[in-house]
Amino acid sequence: MTPSTLERVLITGATGFLGSWIVSALANRGIPVLATDISEDYHRLDALCPNPPEGMVERRICDITDPEALDLLIGQMRPTGIIHLAALQIPVCRERPAAGAAVNIGGHINIFEAARAHRIRRIIYTSSIAAKPRGSANAPSNLYGVFKKTDEEISRIYWQDHQLPSLGLRPYIVYGVGRDEGETSAITRAIEAAALGKKYEIPFDTRSCFQYVGDIAEIFVRAVRSDWRGALLSDISDRVQSTDDVLAAIRTVVPEAEVTVADTARVSPEDGFDTSPLRQVIGDLQETPLVEGVLKTVELYRAIDARRRQAQSA
Ligand SMILES: NC(=O)c1ccc[n+]([C@@H]2O[C@H](COP(=O)([O-])OP(=O)(O)OC[C@H]3O[C@@H](n4cnc5c(N)ncnc54)[C@H](O)[C@@H]3O)[C@@H](O)[C@H]2O)c1
Helix, strand or coil, rough: CCCCCCCEEEEEECHHHHHHHHHHHHHCCCCCCCEEECCCCCHHHHHHHCCCCCCEEEEECCCCHHHHHHHHHHHHHHCCEECCCCCCCCHHHHHHHHHHHHHHHHHHHHHHHHHHCCCCCHHHHCHHHHHHEECCCCEEECCCHHHHHHHHHHHHHCCCCCHEEEEEEEEEECCCHHHCCCCHHHHHHHHHHHHCEEEEEEEEEEEEEEEEHHHHHHHHHHHHCCCCCEEEEEECCCCEEEEEHHHHHHHHHCCEEEECCCCEEEECCCCCCCCHHHHHHCCCCCCCCCCHHHHHHHHHHHHHHHHHHHHHCC
């Protein structure tokens, strides 16, 4: 194998929630990772994976709004696949739309341009369920969703014009240790509060696909080692459950939990999910049952808290 064909995955948004889990999953599987982010704060990854396998994770600062830096990095490192996660979330896109568009749309184009220039044939990027049309306008309901929808269309055009393959995945509400940004982080905050004996009110009542982050990381690991043709776009789940189901799972795992749900409806798509493009790439999907995902999350939060206390008292 020549150095250029050695397996190596470049991730954007590596310090974030999904990034930390995917970096950890790849490294633990023996797949070298080039972890990039605009931030250097790897506290989530350090908590999840305090002792990563030697030499598996290289960290680089890279702002995806800087096309030259991105092109240089991808040209130098020649990754076999790119997992593109970097984005600004719903509240930031609402408050600073131009910054949101620069990162979520401009950054997406920069990744695709660099991949095109250096002939990277595996790009997996995160769209969002927010891109799915909904309501009377039959359209995304916020700017973040509009930006993500635009990314899906941009990806389609890169296949049409340049035959650049991509796989866009639409996560719904992902929960697990490290989810502390964005509107729907409330689900994880509720589980964390239950684990650590605190009170918490989930500020909305909804029906949604609640996805355990370990399953999502596994999907990315499998997909970035697969080949496909076209600009595929896929949902990740069609298992719709309610906030009350989340609450019941929390109470099964932590019977004394003081977690409640506010009486404010959050309307989300409940049907029309299609996971077949993803299954076409990686085969069957594993979905951790809610109670099991909550249990794993509670145990991990408690283990991290115990480690933190031990470090403080040492
Ligand atoms: N977590 C979910 O439930 C969920 C649901 C739907 C879609 N998504 C999408 O999945 C992806 C990852 O989500 P997450 O929950 O890990 O988000 P996150 O906010 O934890 O991580 C995003 C990362 O992007 C980085 N970033 C921001 N601007 C950047 C820039 N200019 N250059 C480089 N890096 C930059 C941030 O520093 C951060 O580490 C995002 O694209 C998000 O929109 C997540």
